[in-house]
Amino acid sequence: MVRLIFLGPPGAGKGTQATLLAKSFSIPHISTGDILRGAVAERTDLGLKAQAYMDRGELVPDQLLLDMIRNRLNQSDAESGWILDGFPRNIAQADFLDQLLLEIHQSCDAVVNIDVPDEVLVSRLLERGRKDDSEEVIRRRLDVYRSQTAPLIDAYRNRQQLVSVNGNQPIDTVTSELQRLIEHK
Ligand code: ADP
Numbered sequence: 001m002v003r004l005i006f007l008g009p010p011g012a013g014k015g016t017q018a019t020l021l022a023k024s025f026s027i028p029h030i031s032t033g034d035i036l037r038g039a040v041a042e043r044t045d046l047g048l049k050a051q052a053y054m055d056r057g058e059l060v061p062d063q064l065l066l067d068m069i070r071n072r073l074n075q076s077d078a079e080s081g082w083i084l085d086g087f088p089r090n091i092a093q094a095d096f097l098d099q100l101l102l103e104i105h106q107s108c109d110a111v112v113n114i115d116v117p118d119e120v121l122v123s124r125l126l127e128r129g130r131k132d133d134s135e136e137v138i139r140r141r142l143d144v145y146r147s148q149t150a151p152l153i154d155a156y157r158n159r160q161q162l163v164s165v166n167g168n169q170p171i172d173t174v175t176s177e178l179q180r181l182i183e184h185k
Pocket of ligand 1 (some may be wrong): 009014032036060085086087093121141
C-alpha cells in the first residue's frame with residue numbers, strides 16, 4: 001500500500017514516472033491534468049469552465065478541483081493506494097488535501113519532487129507540442145509553478161515528507177531511483 005504526491009515543474013516527467021510507478025505498485029494514477037483534459041474533450045460543465053485557464057497556462061480555480069479530488073479519492077480503487085499527479089498545486093489545495101486525508105483516515109507516504117533545469121523543461125515541452133505547449137503558455141506555466149507550486153516543496157520538506165530526484169537522467173534511471181527512495185521512506 002503506497003500513497004504518493006508528485007510535485008515538480010511542467011515537463012519534469014511527473015506524468016511519465018507516475019504512470020510507471022502506478023503500474024509497478026498496482027495503484028491508480030490520478031492526474032488532474034488528464035482529468036481536466038478529458039472534461040474539456042467531452043465538453044462537460046467542468047471542461048467548459050476550465051478550458052480558458054488551461055489554454056493560458058493559469059491554474060484552474062481551486063473550487064473546480066476540490067470536489068473532483070474528494071470524489072476520486074473516495075472511489076473504491078483508491079483504497080489500495082494512489083499517486084496524485086498535479087495536485088496540490090498551491091497552498092490552499094495542500095491545506096484542503098491535508099483536511100480531506102484526515103477525514104478519510106489516510107495519509108501520504110511521500111511527496112516526490114522531480115528536479116529538472118529550466119532550459120531542459122522548455123525544450124522538452126516544445127518538443128511535446130500539446131495544445132497548451134506554445135512558448136508563451138509554457139513560460140506562463142513555469143511562472144505559475146515557481147510562484148504558487150514550488151513553495152509546497154519547502155512545506156513538505158519541513159514535514160520530512162519530501163523525496164527529491166534528479167529528473168535530468170534517462171527515464172528508467174529516474175524510475176529506479178524513485179523506487180529505491182520510496183521503499184526506504
Ligand atoms: P503540466 O504538468 O505540464 O503542468 P498538467 O497536465 O498537470 O500539466 O496540467 C495542465 C493544466 O491543467 C495546468 O496548466 C492547469 O491549467 C490545469 N491544472 C491541472 N491540475 C491543476 C490543479 N491542481 N489546480 C489548478 N489547475 C490545474
